[in-house]
Amino acid sequence: MAGEPTPDVLALTGLSWSVGGSAILSGVDLTVGEGEFVAVIGPNGAGKTSLFNLISGLTRATGIHRGRVAVDGADITTEAPHRRARRGIGRTFQSSSVFPTMTVAEHVALAARVGRVKESDALDRVRLAEKAGALAADLSHGDKRKLELAMLLASGAGRLLLLDEPMAGVASGDVPGLVEVIRSLHRDEGRTVLMVEHHMEVLLGLADRVAVMHHGSLLAIDTPERIMADARVQEAYVGEAL
Numbered sequence: 001m002a003g004e005p006t007p008d009v010l011a012l013t014g015l016s017w018s019v020g021g022s023a024i025l026s027g028v029d030l031t032v033g034e035g036e037f038v039a040v041i042g043p044n045g046a047g048k049t050s051l052f053n054l055i056s057g058l059t060r061a062t063g064i065h066r067g068r069v070a071v072d073g074a075d076i077t078t079e080a081p082h083r084r085a086r087r088g089i090g091r092t093f094q095s096s097s098v099f100p101t102m103t104v105a106e107h108v109a110l111a112a113r114v115g116r117v118k119e120s121d122a123l124d125r126v127r128l129a130e131k132a133g134a135l136a137a138d139l140s141h142g143d144k145r146k147l148e149l150a151m152l153l154a155s156g157a158g159r160l161l162l163l164d165e166p167m168a169g170v171a172s173g174d175v176p177g178l179v180e181v182i183r184s185l186h187r188d189e190g191r192t193v194l195m196v197e198h199h200m201e202v203l204l205g206l207a208d209r210v211a212v213m214h215h216g217s218l219l220a221i222d223t224p225e226r227i228m229a230d231a232r233v234q235e236a237y238v239g240e241a242l
């Protein structure tokens, strides 16, 4: 007999945020299932980063909030960011945040102090083990991204990964390696991923569904192929490449 249905890892209901009278997010409803990969796209200023901020709790003290954020069925709308991290929410930012004078291994050791993951394991999983002794300042941009992922894994906060434009600034030759690392965290380890990414060619074969943000609302959510063929999406992107 089938057991109880598992709650969605993430469920956003009527999520809205306004600052100084301007609506930045309006009534976003979105559910993400366990092990699902959802890409978030949308023109500049559509609200993608704000959406991630509301899920990770970074904007709690700013503006007017409405709606609900639930993780594994628990309402976390007013929870502090560190408590959300303990539930497994791991977040990366548009620009890399590593300490130039620390080595790769030192970064991961620091993160592992709050998690229970072996440091060498975290580096292996992002394919950075051979650079353990390198200074972060000497890493390519793609390797800095991998290091941030290793830190999330080591800290134990990577069951639901929120990746904000991980390919931004990464040299084109390093993109396939980084895509492979993200693919393996999702496909081989079953992690749930929400990722902002502008390049549809990266998302084809990676994302199960693509959510399109436009003017702070969710315009459409569907398979990458159907999203690419959606006339409303094409219209939202007038003047920008999809």
Ligand SMILES: Nc1ncnc2c1ncn2[C@@H]1O[C@H](COP(=O)(O)OP(=O)(O)OP(=O)(O)O)[C@@H](O)[C@H]1O
Residues within 6 Å of the ligand: 019, 024, 042, 043, 044, 045, 046, 047, 048, 049, 050, 051, 062
């Ligand atoms: N703390 C804030 N206070 C006021 N306005 C904000 C704040 N954060 C974001 N905004 C505004 O909200 C809108 C959406 O910004 P956001 O960064 O979420 O968009 P985005 O889709 O991630 O854009 P991009 O693709 O350019 O990164 C923008 O007009 C931005 O200026």
